[in-house]
Amino acid sequence: MAFSLKIALKEPETKSALFVFGNILLFIFIIFFVHSGTYTFIYIIIQIFIFRIINERLRSGHSYTSTKNLNNQTVIVTGAASGIGRMTAIELAKLHARVIVGIRNQMRAERVAQELSKESNGNVIGYNLDLTDLASVKAFAEKIDKVDILINNAGVIKEHKEFTKDGLESTFGTNHIGHFYLTQLLLPLLIKSNGRIVNVSSQGHVYAKENTDFIHSNSYDPFRAVSESKLANILHVNELQRRYGNQGIKAYSLHPGGVRTTGLSRDNKSYKMLIISLLSKIISKSIRQGAMTTLYCALSDEAQPGKYHSNCRVAQPSSIAYDSKKARELWELSEKIINEKTKHL
Ligand SMILES: NC(=O)c1ccc[n+]([C@@H]2O[C@H](COP(=O)([O-])OP(=O)(O)OC[C@H]3O[C@@H](n4cnc5c(N)ncnc54)[C@H](OP(=O)(O)O)[C@@H]3O)[C@@H](O)[C@H]2O)c1
Structure with missing residues (x-):
C-alpha cells in the first residue's frame, strides 16, 4: 500500500487532490482564526481565484502533440x-x-x-x-x-x-x-x-x-x-x-489519468463511485487531456x-x-x- 501511495503521488490527480485538501485546511484556518468582517469576503475571492489557476496546472498533466501525417495508416x-x-x-x-x-x-x-x-x-x-x-x-x-x-x-x-x-x-x-x-x-x-x-x-x-x-x-x-x-x-x-x-x-x-465527464461510472451507482465522480470534477483532467x-x-x-x-x-x-x-x-x-x-x- 505504501508503494501504491508512492506511485500515486506522481499522478496529476493526486497532486491536485492534495492541493484541494491543503486549500480546505487553509480556508478553515483563515476564516476562523485570522480574518473577520469584510476582509473575509475579499480573502475568499482571492483564494478561489489563485486556487483555480494552480489547480488547473496541477491536474492537467503533460500534453502531447503530434505533427505526423498518418496518411495510409x-x-x-x-x-x-x-x-x-x-x-x-x-x-x-x-x-x-x-x-x-x-x-x-x-x-x-x-x-x-x-x-x-x-x-x-x-x-x-x-x-x-x-x-x-x-x-x-x-x-x-x-x-x-x-x-x-x-x-x-x-x-x-x-x-x-x-x-x-x-x-x-x-x-x-x-x-x-x-x-x-x-x-x-x-x-x-x-x-x-x-x-x-x-x-x-x-x-x-x-x-x-x-x-x-x-x-x-x-x-x-x-x-x-x-x-x-x-x-x-x-x-x-x-x-x-x-x-x-x-x-x-x-x-x-x-x-x-483521472478523467472527468466520461461515461465510465454509468454502470456503477454505488456511493463510492458517486464520491469519485464528484471529486473527479475538481481534480481530474478534461477528456482531451485524458x-x-x-x-x-x-x-x-x-x-x-x-x-x-x-x-x-x-x-x-x-x-x-x-x-x-x-x-x-x-x-x-x-x-x-x-x-x-x-x-x-
Ligand atoms: N475516466 C477515467 O478517469 C479513467 C481512468 C483510468 C482508466 N480509464 C480507462 O479508460 C478507458 C476509456 O474509458 P472512458 O473514461 O473514456 O469511459 P467511457 O466514456 O465509458 O468509454 C468506454 C467505452 O467503452 C465502450 N464499451 C463498454 N462495453 C463495451 C463492449 N462490451 N463492447 C464494446 N465497447 C464497449 C463504451 O461503449 P458503450 O457506449 O456502448 O457502452 C464506451 O464507449 C477505459 O478502459 C477505462 O478503464 C479511464
Whole structure:
C-alpha cells in the first residue's frame, strides 16, 4: 500500500487532490482564526481565484502533440462512442489516419463514425463490436484488411456481477478477454505492418490482489474486478512484447489519468463511485487531456514498447504488473478460455 501511495503521488490527480485538501485546511484556518468582517469576503475571492489557476496546472498533466501525417495508416479504436476513445479517434483522424471505430450496434457505429468524420474532417469508419460477445469480436476482425495501430480502449466497471454472452465475468470479459481475442485475431496484420498495440489500463491496477485468479469465480467486488482487469491489460502488453517484439510488434500500456465527464461510472451507482465522480470534477483532467497518453503511446518515438506509461512518459506500475510468471499464466489462461469459448465459431 505504501508503494501504491508512492506511485500515486506522481499522478496529476493526486497532486491536485492534495492541493484541494491543503486549500480546505487553509480556508478553515483563515476564516476562523485570522480574518473577520469584510476582509473575509475579499480573502475568499482571492483564494478561489489563485486556487483555480494552480489547480488547473496541477491536474492537467503533460500534453502531447503530434505533427505526423498518418496518411495510409489504419488505426482501430475500441469504445470510441464516448470519452477518451472518442477523443483519441478524432485526434488520429485529424492526422489523416483511416480510423476504424469498434462500437456496439452497427447502426450506432455508423452514426458515431459519421459524427467523428465531421468533427475531425477525416475518414472514420464504424463497425459493430461487442467485446462481451466473442462471435461479434470475430466478425469485427474479419472486416479488417489492414491495421497499423490497435487501441484497446473500451472499458467497464460493473456494480454487480454480470456475465458476458460467453459466460465470463463481465468486467474481465470486456476489459481483457474481448481485447485479448481481438488482438490475437489481428496479430498477423499487425506483424505485417510492424504495428503498435496500445492497451488503456488504469492506475487502479495497483489495488489488484497478488493471488488473483482474474475470473472472480467466488466473491465479487466491483473495484477489485476492475483493478484486476486493468492489471491484466498491463500483463497482456508485457507478454505481447516478449512473444512478438522480435517480429516487429510494439505494445504499450497506459494510465490515462483521472478523467472527468466520461461515461465510465454509468454502470456503477454505488456511493463510492458517486464520491469519485464528484471529486473527479475538481481534480481530474478534461477528456482531451485524458487522451494525451494514448496518443503518445500510439505515435511517439519516445514511448517505450513493453512499458507502462502515464502522463505522457514511462511510469512505474505495481510490482505484480512486471511479474513475468503472472503475465505468462494470464496469457495461457486467456488462450484456454478463448479456445474453449470459440470452438463453435
Ligand atoms: N475516466 C477515467 O478517469 C479513467 C481512468 C483510468 C482508466 N480509464 C480507462 O479508460 C478507458 C476509456 O474509458 P472512458 O473514461 O473514456 O469511459 P467511457 O466514456 O465509458 O468509454 C468506454 C467505452 O467503452 C465502450 N464499451 C463498454 N462495453 C463495451 C463492449 N462490451 N463492447 C464494446 N465497447 C464497449 C463504451 O461503449 P458503450 O457506449 O456502448 O457502452 C464506451 O464507449 C477505459 O478502459 C477505462 O478503464 C479511464
